[in-house]
Amino acid sequence: MKAGTNIVRTAAAIALSSTVLAATTLGVQLATAGVAMAAVVNRIEVVGNKRVEADTIRSFSQVKPGQNVSESEQDAIVRRLFSTGLFSDVSVNQSGGTLVIKVAENEIVNQVLFQGNSKIKDVQLASLVQTQPRAAYSKATAQADVEAIKKAYTKIGRSDAVVNVQTQEIGQGRVNVIFNIQEGDRTKIASISFVGNNAFSDSRLKGVISLKESGLLSFIQRDDVYDPDKLHTDEEALRRFYYNHGYADFRILSAVAELDASQNSYFITITVDEGERYTYGPVKIDSTIPGVDTQSLYSELKTQEGDTYSAKKIEDSLVNLTNHLASNGYAFAQVTPRGDRDFTNRTIAVNYVIDQGPRAYIERIEIRGNSKTRDYVIRREFDVSEGDAFNQVLIQRAKQRLEDLKYFDKVNITTAPGSEPDKVIVIVDVSEKPTGELSLGGGYTTSGDSSGPVAEVGIQERNFLGRGQFIKVSAGFGTNTQNYNLSFTEPYFLGRRLAAGFDVYYNKSTSGDYDSKMVGGDLRIAAPITDSLTAQLAYNIKSETFGSNNGTEYDSQGNQLAYNGANYKSTCSNPNPLQDPNGYSAPPYTDSPIINQAICDSPYLTSSVSYSLTYNTLDNTNDPRDGFFVQAGQEFAGLGGDAKFVKSTAKASYFKLLSEEYDVIGQLSGGAGNVSGFGGGGLRVFDNFFKGQDIVRGFDYKGIGPRQNGVALGGENYANASAEATFPLPLISRDLGFRGAVFADAGSLWGSEYDGFTNVVGTDAKLRASAGVGLIWASPFGPIRVNYAQPLMKQSYDKLQQFSFGFSSRF
Structure with a gap:
């Protein structure tokens, strides 16, 4: 009986549960149906807008009447409205069939103001910030602007600059946005040190990088400003330096810049692992492309067995091989260098393997980041263009060329897939930097006719109007000199790699004889x-x-008006002063009748054409340590004018790093010249070469060669040679730019058509020689040099100048 009762109860419970479950399910379905019905939007109501039209807000919501709107879609509406930058707050909810969009509009920026700044001008700061007048104010954007301003101050060496932003209500929903700036003091670089370097001293490596320690001239040169980007660039410069000097395993273990807040200075420590130094082992060329004559390609290589390993020479070899193959019909040839290290003998064998690369074409070259530089100025540095075969080696060479222009802080070239599988888009990202320079200089020079105080001002622009053109205007003034110069160069004349230009000058000297x-x-x-x-x-x-x-003054007929209070007839009135046995009837210009006659015959007009060949393999034009600089040319005068001559000149310099550890640089230089008249008129005396301290130091300007009564006549021939070694000065920071020098010079100036004239001496090729010491300063105004030379071989009529000071050139 109990068993039956339990069965009945269980069955009833099951039935009841089923009924409840059914009711619950029905309730859920009804509720869902109710939500679905409530989600249908019949109208959109906009609340809180003052300036922005309601229809505009409805359009941003992208909701149409009759559309179902879920909670996730409501969130999407909020995000879309916030993304416009017009609103400071947005909320969306639904009441029955009405979708309510409630907004709080951002205030409109009336003015953007900067306070407390002097080191960076308002116009520069305005170009950095995104907050702009007549745009909606955004707190997030303003905070991003604060960080941008701080970064700008860091780049000029003021890392402790404090920047904050505030708004000033001016009514009608408008505000002034004010950036308050405390510029702080300049953050200097107290020291740069290296750890792990054995092959090169700290001072040598400091010369490789762009960051410098703070010194006396840092306020001018501004190279002691710490910037993380500059430090990364310097790391790459160190890698290139070591790779090009044989250290193929070189690594930078760390580069740390620590800020000492108490001194407001950075302490930079760069830790390196130099590795072993390698030379080239056997160098081979292999090709998998039928028809390629590998033997003919060896002349294109810059890498030779036994030479010190250099990554740059491998890069140059790759470019040469690629260009040679492309010009012979192998546009898709791909050259890959494969190195085989011999750790025992410390050599690297290089095998240049030529394969058929993928058949890819350049669809387009896209340039970004250039606001000043024209696109074509960047494009012309590429040896490839749209439609050409894509070649990574030539792309990298273009990158190097763009960096060498010095128009940009950064150059980055990447690729993206094109519209078809065999097409590539080349993307060039650049970051421009200032290319104009204002130079001011002054000092004292002892260079002959230019002796005395000098001052020079110059303006130059390397990227004139963004066209890549060079222009320079300069003026120089001295006690007895005036110089004005204008130069212009178009580096790509007629769209080709031809540098065309002009120079205009005016020089005046009132010193000397x-x-x-x-x-x-x-x-x-x-x-x-x-x-x-x-x-x-x-x-x-x-x-x-x-x-x-x-x-002395003269009238238009050449008659002398006054000399020491008396009237005399000008020497120019003498019909034949060189043949006058009685001499001059009036005080002459100089003690040389030959020069006096030449002065009387002036002005002279010289019209000539000239050519020159320059061979330059210097590793660095401004501070060479290795390579040759050779230049030879001729000038032909006689295309109209008064002069008829052929002038031939040549000069050569060879630089060699004698000691890597002590950074001692050796230099051997030489030169020669000849001038000859033609056309029966003979040479004018002022067409001769006038030489002195420029070929043999220790002698005056125009101090050697033929003379008459002590006045220089110049010579028809010259030859000179010199040997020099320069080195860093001990106990003086390399960052100051000082180097010492020891040198020895020898040379001569000889030959004159006036040989045999009265009191003419020095027409023979007697050797002059000297030895001395020098001090070189790489100043912000250009290289300045002081020399002291002791003549070892001289003639009694020579004019000496043992101490010389002036602007200098290395070759």
């Missing part, structure tokens, strides 16, 4: 023959006027 004035100019064009060899052709014209330097 006589006054001189020169006005002239030239038109020139230069073309690269190879990477190292350049040819230049020029047309030159100049007018030279010579006169007295003793205050």
Whole structure:
């Protein structure tokens, strides 16, 4: 009986549960149906808007009447409205069939103001911030602007600059946005040290990187400003330096910049692992492409067995091989260098393997980040263009060329897939930097006719109007000199790699034995023959006027008006002063009748064409340590004008790093020249070479060669040679730019058509020689040099100048 009762109860319970479950399910379905019905939007109501039209907000919501709107879709509406930057707050909810969008509008920016800034001008800061007048104010954007301003101050060495932003209500929903700036003090670089370097000293490595320790001239050079980007760039410069000097395993273990807040200075420590130094082992070329003559390619290589390993020479070899193959019909040839290290003998064998690369074409070259530089200025540095075969080696060479222009802080080239599988988009991202320079210089020079205080001001622009053109205007003033110069160069004349330009100049000197004035100019064009060899052709014209330097005045007929209070007839009135047995009837310009006659015959007009060949393999043009610089040329005068001559000159310099540890640089230099007249007129005396301290230090400007009564006549031939070694000065920071020098010079100036004239001496090729010491300063105004030279071989009529000071050139 109990068992039956339990069965009945269980069955009833099951039935009840089923009924409840059914009811619950029905309830859920009804509720769901109710939600679905409530989600249908019949109208959209906008609340809180003042300036933005309701229809505009409805359009941003992207909701249409009759559309179902879920909670996730409501969230999407909020995100879309916030993304417009017009609102500070947005909420969305639904009441029955009405979708309510409630907004709080952002205030409109009336003005963007900067307070407390002096080191960075308002116009510069305005270009950095995204907050702009007449735009909606955004707190997030304003905070991003604060960080951008801080970064700008960090780049000029003020890492402790404090920046905050505030708004000023001015009514009608408008605000002024004010950035308050406390610029702080300059954050300096107290020290740069290296750990792990054995092959090169700290001072040598400091010369490789761009960051410098703070010093006396840092306020001018501004190279002691710490910037993380600059440190990364310097790391890459160190890698290149070591890779190019044989250290193929070089690594930078760490590069740390620590800020000492108490000193407001950075302490930079770079830890390196140099590894072993390698030379090249056997060098081979292999090809998997039928028809490629590998033997003919060896002349394109810059890598030779036994030479010190250099990554740059491998890169140059890759470019040469790629260009050679492309010009012979193998546009898709791919050259890959494969190195085989011999750790025992410390050599790296290199095998250049030529394979058929993927057949990919350049669909387009896309340039980004250039606001000043024209696109074509960047494109012309590529040896490839749209439609050409894609070649990674040539792309990397273009990157190097763009960096060498010094128009950009950064150059980055990447690729993206094109519209078809065999097409590639080349993307060039650049970050521009200032390319104009204002130079101010002053000092004292002892260079002959230019002796005395000097001052120079110059303005130059390397990227004129963003066209890649070079222009320079300069003016120099001294006690007895005036110089004005204008130069212009178009590096890609007629769309080709031809550098065309002109120079205009005016030089005046009122010192020495006589006054001189020169006005002239030239038109020139230069073309690269190879990477190292350049040819230049020029047309030159100049007018030279010579006169007295003793205050004597002459009328238009050449008659002297006054000399020491008395009237005399000008020497120029003498019909034949060189043949006058009685001498001059009036005080002459100089003690040389030959020079006096030449002065009387001025002004002279010289019209000439010239050419030159320049071979340059220097590792660094500004501070060479290895390589050759050779230049030879001729000038032909006689295209109209008064002069008829052929002038030939040549000079050469060879640099070699004698000691890597102590950074001792050796230099051997030499030069020679000859000038010959033609056309029966003979040479004018002022067409001769005038030489002195420029070929043999220790002698005066115009201090050697033929003379008459002590006045320089110049010579028809010269030859010179010198040997020099330069080195860092001990106990003086390399960052100051000082180096010492020891040197020895020898040379001569000889030959004159006036040989045998009265009191003419020095026409023979007697050797002059000297030895001395020098101090070189790489100043912000250009290289300045002081020399002391002791003549070892001289003639009694030579003019000496043992101490010399002035602006200097290395070659």
